[in-house]
Amino acid sequence: MNPTITVTGTDITFDCPQGATILEAAEDAGWAIPYSCRKGACHSCLGDLERGQVDLRTTGTVHGPTPDVLLCQAVPRGPVEIRPRRIADSTPPARRTLTTKIYRAHMPAPRITVLELRFPIGRRTPFRAGQYLMVHLPDGDTRPYSMANPPRDNDLAELHVRTEPGGRFSERLVGALRPGDLLTVETPFGDVTVDRSPDPLVLLATGTGFAPVASLVRDQIARRGTRPIHLYWGGQTEQDLYLLDRARRWAQRHNWLTVTPVLSRPTAGWTGATGWVQDVALAENPDLTGHEVYACGSQAMTDSAFSTLTRKAGLPEDRFHADAFLPVGPSL
Ligand SMILES: Cc1cc2nc3c(=O)[nH]c(=O)nc-3n(C[C@H](O)[C@H](O)[C@H](O)COP(=O)(O)OP(=O)(O)OC[C@H]3O[C@@H](n4cnc5c(N)ncnc54)[C@H](O)[C@@H]3O)c2cc1C
Numbered sequence: 001m002n003p004t005i006t007v008t009g010t011d012i013t014f015d016c017p018q019g020a021t022i023l024e025a026a027e028d029a030g031w032a033i034p035y036s037c038r039k040g041a042c043h044s045c046l047g048d049l050e051r052g053q054v055d056l057r058t059t060g061t062v063h064g065p066t067p068d069v070l071l072c073q074a075v076p077r078g079p080v081e082i083r084p085r086r087i088a089d090s091t092p093p094a095r096r097t098l099t100t101k102i103y104r105a106h107m108p109a110p111r112i113t114v115l116e117l118r119f120p121i122g123r124r125t126p127f128r129a130g131q132y133l134m135v136h137l138p139d140g141d142t143r144p145y146s147m148a149n150p151p152r153d154n155d156l157a158e159l160h161v162r163t164e165p166g167g168r169f170s171e172r173l174v175g176a177l178r179p180g181d182l183l184t185v186e187t188p189f190g191d192v193t194v195d196r197s198p199d200p201l202v203l204l205a206t207g208t209g210f211a212p213v214a215s216l217v218r219d220q221i222a223r224r225g226t227r228p229i230h231l232y233w234g235g236q237t238e239q240d241l242y243l244l245d246r247a248r249r250w251a252q253r254h255n256w257l258t259v260t261p262v263l264s265r266p267t268a269g270w271t272g273a274t275g276w277v278q279d280v281a282l283a284e285n286p287d288l289t290g291h292e293v294y295a296c297g298s299q300a301m302t303d304s305a306f307s308t309l310t311r312k313a314g315l316p317e318d319r320f321h322a323d324a325f326l327p328v329g330p331s332l
Pocket residue numbers: 036037132143144145146147159160161162163164165166167168169170171208209211323324325326327328329
């Protein structure tokens with residue numbers, strides 16, 4: 001018999017198919033728990049294990065009660081009771097596979113390509129700021145890329161692709177794409193989204209982690225929102241902040257937005273912030289108890305931001321959301 005999963009404080013219960021994780025079982029049963037990487041790296045799916053035992057894919061068995069269990073890694077060994085940070089009826093994802101056309105491909109910096117895709121006429125595909133799409137490679141393999149356009153522009157996608165040396169998509173395919181070429185994508189994916197609360201929002205990005213952050217900012221511009229947003233964008237050198245002029249223009253036009261570029265290997269003459277984005281954000285915001293934070297980019301940054309900001313600045317764990325740009329290889 002399949003183990004039963006019960007959600008504390010609700011009347012939600014569902015079965016867990018043999019070998020499935022709690023996140024997978026919830027989705028099969030029509031419930032949405034926040035997630036991003038599904039690989040145990042981003043902490044988006046944290047929840048408490050109140051009762052029962054689970055096998056964690058990398059670290060072994062844990063027994064309830066245990067706080068902060070990664071539900072994307074937890075395979076129940078019997079009936080369990082959990083308390084996820086959030087659980088909601090999942091509206092069926094209006095996910096579509098589309099043959100898109102390359103409208104423009106340009107390189108604002110040496111290792112960065114901004115790809116603009118146009119969807120077929122009449123194929124608008126709703127998504128939420130912060131979500132990503134899957135590019136289908138010719139052999140059926142897939143790669144996730146965040147959408148940088150605001151949700152109102154849902155008949156197109158703007159992707160920011162960093163060239164990985166030897167990368168099957170980012171180097172070999174992207175380098176050969178020309179306007180008019182076709183690219184198959186499936187969209188949307190990802191369940192990390194920020195609240196619509198008025199609390200100040202801190203956005204942390206490294207490199208092309210700027211893409212979903214740009215979507216969030218452009219969404220607020222399009223909705224004429226005024227929620228205070230502070231964007232910290234980090235890279236090694238100025239070239240990594242490949243659209244900084246664009247971000248600065250947004251900040252000049254909207255007084256609710258502050259943009260702080262941060263370099264870890266600044267060249268002579270750099271007068272801005274230096275170090276790691278999460279450390280600079282902490283130094284400027286020692287009390288984050290009333291804030292929400294979304295971090296996107298390297299796993300090193302998202303991991304460090306989670307522990308630094310929750311432990312040292314009092315950021316509640318369920319107010320931290322992240323997407324880590326993990327190498328996915330053929331298995332995702
Ligand atoms: C949710 C999500 C969203 C993402 N969004 C973006 C995005 O908006 N922009 C973007 O540029 N990337 C993004 N990525 C990463 C992207 O999906 C690919 O992994 C990356 O572009 C490499 O794909 P590839 O086919 O070129 O390389 P592959 O052929 O898969 O790998 C080639 C080599 O590069 C290494 N490698 C691959 N990816 C990385 C990485 N991220 N960091 C370090 N080394 C790596 C591999 O280990 C391998 O050695 C995202 C990843 C996830 C999980």
